[in-house]
Amino acid sequence: MGVWEVLGIEPTKDIQSIKKAYSKKLKVHHPEDDPEGYQRLREAYDHAVKAAKKGEIKETGPSFSDENNIHIWPNPPNTVELTVETIDRLEEIDPVDEFMEQVEEVYSDFSSRIRHEQWSKLLNNDIVWNVRLKEIVEVTLLDFLHEHRFLPKRVWEFIEYCFRWRELATEDPDDRMEHFTEEFYHFYCRQLDEPALRYTFIQHADDLDYDVFLNKRETAYQALKENNLELAGQSLDEAYAMYSDDPDLLRLQGEYFLRMGEMESALAAMEHGIRIYPDDIDWYLIRSRIWYETHQFVEAKDECLYILSRMPANMGTLRLLGKCLIQLGELEKAEENYLKILESFPNDIDAITSLAHIRSEMVERAKRRPFFTRRSVIKRLYKKLGKPNFFGSVKLFWMQLPKVGVVFTLSFILFLHVLFSNSFINDTGLTPIAYLKNRIHPVELSSTEVLNQLDYSDIAQIKLPSVHFLGITEYQAKAQTGAISTRYNSSYSKQRNWARSILPTGWFYVAKIDNSSIVLLVSDANQAVQIQKSNFIDSPGTIVKMPQELPDYVWEVLQITDFGSKYKDSKFVVDKLIVVHNVTNEVPVKALIYSVLLLVLYAFLLRLFVRTYKTVRF
Numbered sequence: 001m002g003v004w005e006v007l008g009i010e011p012t013k014d015i016q017s018i019k020k021a022y023s024k025k026l027k028v029h030h031p032e033d034d035p036e037g038y039q040r041l042r043e044a045y046d047h048a049v050k051a052a053k054k055g056e057i058k059e060t061g062p063s064f065s066d067e068n069n070i071h072i073w074p075n076p077p078n079t080v081e082l083t084v085e086t087i088d089r090l091e092e093i094d095p096v097d098e099f100m101e102q103v104e105e106v107y108s109d110f111s112s113r114i115r116h117e118q119w120s121k122l123l124n125n126d127i128v129w130n131v132r133l134k135e136i137v138e139v140t141l142l143d144f145l146h147e148h149r150f151l152p153k154r155v156w157e158f159i160e161y162c163f164r165w166r167e168l169a170t171e172d173p174d175d176r177m178e179h180f181t182e183e184f185y186h187f188y189c190r191q192l193d194e195p196a197l198r199y200t201f202i203q204h205a206d207d208l209d210y211d212v213f214l215n216k217r218e219t220a221y222q223a224l225k226e227n228n229l230e231l232a233g234q235s236l237d238e239a240y241a242m243y244s245d246d247p248d249l250l251r252l253q254g255e256y257f258l259r260m261g262e263m264e265s266a267l268a269a270m271e272h273g274i275r276i277y278p279d280d281i282d283w284y285l286i287r288s289r290i291w292y293e294t295h296q297f298v299e300a301k302d303e304c305l306y307i308l309s310r311m312p313a314n315m316g317t318l319r320l321l322g323k324c325l326i327q328l329g330e331l332e333k334a335e336e337n338y339l340k341i342l343e344s345f346p347n348d349i350d351a352i353t354s355l356a357h358i359r360s361e362m363v364e365r366a367k368r369r370p371f372f373t374r375r376s377v378i379k380r381l382y383k384k385l386g387k388p389n390f391f392g393s394v395k396l397f398w399m400q401l402p403k404v405g406v407v408f409t410l411s412f413i414l415f416l417h418v419l420f421s422n423s424f425i426n427d428t429g430l431t432p433i434a435y436l437k438n439r440i441h442p443v444e445l446s447s448t449e450v451l452n453q454l455d456y457s458d459i460a461q462i463k464l465p466s467v468h469f470l471g472i473t474e475y476q477a478k479a480q481t482g483a484i485s486t487r488y489n490s491s492y493s494k495q496r497n498w499a500r501s502i503l504p505t506g507w508f509y510v511a512k513i514d515n516s517s518i519v520l521l522v523s524d525a526n527q528a529v530q531i532q533k534s535n536f537i538d539s540p541g542t543i544v545k546m547p548q549e550l551p552d553y554v555w556e557v558l559q560i561t562d563f564g565s566k567y568k569d570s571k572f573v574v575d576k577l578i579v580v581h582n583v584t585n586e587v588p589v590k591a592l593i594y595s596v597l598l599l600v601l602y603a604f605l606l607r608l609f610v611r612t613y614k615t616v617r618f
Contacts, residue, residue: 003051006044013052015181016146018045023139027096095127096136100144107148110210114199116154123162138163146184150214153196160192197221197248201277205243213242220252224259232256247273247280254286263294281310288320297327315341315348322354331358331365400612406605413601420594427588430540430581434459442540448514451576454543462520462541462580464511468563469532472553474506474521475499488550492557510554510567511537517570519546519554524582541578550577 004011007021022045029037051057102122105112112118127133142165151159160166166189169180180188197217202208216239223232236253243249250273257266270287273280284307291300304321307314318341325334335358341351424432437459445451445460454460471491478484489504490496507528509520520541522528531537551574558564 003044003047006040007048011057013055013057015049015052016143018048018052019139019143023136023143026136026139095130096133096140099125099127099137100140103141103144110199111203113150114152114155114203116152116158119151119155119158123158128162142180146181148211149184149187150199150211150218151191152199153191156188156191166192201248202243202246205245208243213239213246216242217246217249217252220249220256224252224255227259229256229259233260244272245276247277247282250276251282251286254290258290258293263290266290267294281307285314285317288317292320292324295327297324300324301328313344315345319350319354322351326354326358326361331362334358335362397612402608402612405608409601409605409608413598413605416594416598416601420591420598423588423590423594427591430459430542432591434542445513445541445578448516448571448573451513451516451518451543451573454576456543456545456576458543459540460543460578461539462578463538464513465536467509467511467520467531467535467537468566469528470508470510470519470554470557471561472508472550472557473499473504474508475502476505486547488547488553490553490557492560493553496553496556507532508550508554509537510558512567512570515570517567517572518576518578519550519573520578520580522580527580527582537580539580539582541580544577544579546573546575546577 006025007018008025009017009021012018022041025041026038028034029041099122102125106118106122107113128137130137141163145159165180169185199214202210202213216235220232220235220239223229223235232252233256236249236256239246239249240253250269254266254269254273257263257269267287267290270283270290273283274287277283284303288300288303288307291297291303301321301324304317304324307317308321311317318337322334322337322341325331325337335355338351338355338358341348342355345351421432424430424435442461443450443454443459445454445462450460473489473491475487475489476484477487488496489499506521506523507525509522509531511518511520520537522531527539551572554572558567
């Protein structure tokens with residue numbers, strides 16, 4: 001005999017049809033009366049369900065004619081043996097059918113359906129707890145509930161207490177889920193876990209198709225949970241057209257309009273609910289939220305006060321009232337309101353932060369008072385805020401500051417400053433400050449008057465078209481003690497021409513400004529060669545004190561050289577020497593790298609100080 005013959009139906013992919021057939025045959029092949037038939041039926045059912053899920057439907061399934069394929073189950077423990085009279089009576093009236101007729105009768109009468117007492121009486125029937133018939137009752141009832149599912153939460157909880165469907169499905173999902181569709185199982189779990197939509201308010205509606213209405217309302221509820229506003233709006237409109245006085249439907253409508261930003265429609269839905277059921281506090285809770293979100297703070301405040309007159313400990317309303325009072329500028333009342341919250345919930349972070357904000361605003365208001373009256377007020381408010389005085393703040397700041405990190409960062413910053421300065425001096429001959437000063441506001445050495453105004457260590461831009469090399473070079477030697485000695489050599493004087501193999505460290509030039517002669521020292525060899533070829537200087541120079549013996553060298557050269565006649569009648573500046581620097585327009589690469597590192601460290605240090613300050617201030 002094939003699978004479908006055992007079940008008594010044609011091959012099908014409809015699992016519900018398979019379940020109905022199994023339920024019907026289960027009454028004939030009970031495990032105690034016909035264990036072999038029951039085993040054959042059970043195996044046929046399992047095979048049919050699996051085949052339907054896979055879509056592999058064949059006209060014939062595995063044959064059960066082979067006795068070797070029959071697995072006879074032992075009689076279940078704790079079963080009750082039926083007497084001859086009982087069997088005869090069961091044949092006359094099927095107790096399962098009789099039970100299901102009662103179920104259908106209760107469900108079809110809406111006022112009975114929503115009464116927990118009716119289901120409690122029904123599910124405490126002996127047949128439900130009869131070991132022989134319990135599985136048949138369970139499968140048949142479950143099949144019925146797949147199609148007739150709109151019951152109050154308390155009824156679903158009692159059904160779970162009787163049959164433990166979710167518990168058993170959790171323990172053995174593969175076996176139990178054969179009896180549930182996935183969609184119904186999730187619906188079943190939602191009825192047990194989530195806040196329930198109420199049924200009592202629609203029982204007196206005239207000519208209402210309850211299941212259609214409840215299905216649309218349930219669809220709207222789930223769509224709002226998933227934020228599917230298009231489906232929610234459509235379902236709400238259809239349900240509202242069927243029956244407009246259901247408070248739960250109006251609440252869902254209000255939530256939908258709030259999310260859509262249609263505040264007037266949301267307010268109308270709440271006022272409709274208040275007209276029908278004025279004692280339902282939920283309307284006022286939602287309406288107070290609408291008042292606040294539409295910036296109607298006076299109305300929101302009055303609504304909150306009314307709610308609190310009925311529910312003094314409602315924390316959500318107390319918080320909303322505090323926000324309304326802040327918006328209305330009633331800071332003292334807002335402070336009192338949040339203190340009331342903290343009495344019940346000392347760690348309420350919203351109340352703590354709001355209270356701090358209120359008192360800070362009070363301080364700002366107090367600062368606008370006359371000087372002699374505001375000091376005591378501010379001092380009292382600072383005490384409430386727990387804010388220390390100036391010296392206390394400094395002490396607290398120092399205690400909170402991560403000293404090891406600060407010391408390390410400052411040391412690294414100092415080290416980078418040294419490297420940064422050295423890189424400038426080595427590449428440009430100028431300190432970073434002198435370099436910036438010359439770039440931003442250069443002083444051009446254009447006359448003797450400008451030269452006289454410059455002090456030692458000042459920098460000026462030297463731009464002279466006629467410059468002559470004096471043939472005087474500078475030599476510097478470092479002694480063992482570390483002291484540096486400077487000597488000069490003149491190529492035009494035999495007496496002073498003593499250097500042969502020593503490399504010079506500087507070359508002296510002479511130039512004319514107005515009617516004065518000035519001496520320039522060039523320390524860069526390449527720059528010296530370029531100047532000697534072009535007789536032209538365009539570089540910054542630092543004003544330094546003229547070495548004591550240098551003027552004698554210069555006068556001597558000017559007297560014995562051909563170009564000396566050009567400077568014979570000019571006034572010789574003997575107190576100032578100009579040290580010419582080889583400065584390019586570009587900042588040294590090393591200096592750029594060091595400056596970037598310094599910026600990063602300064603930003604880190606600033607962030608550290610700001611965070612510590614905010615911690616102390618809070």
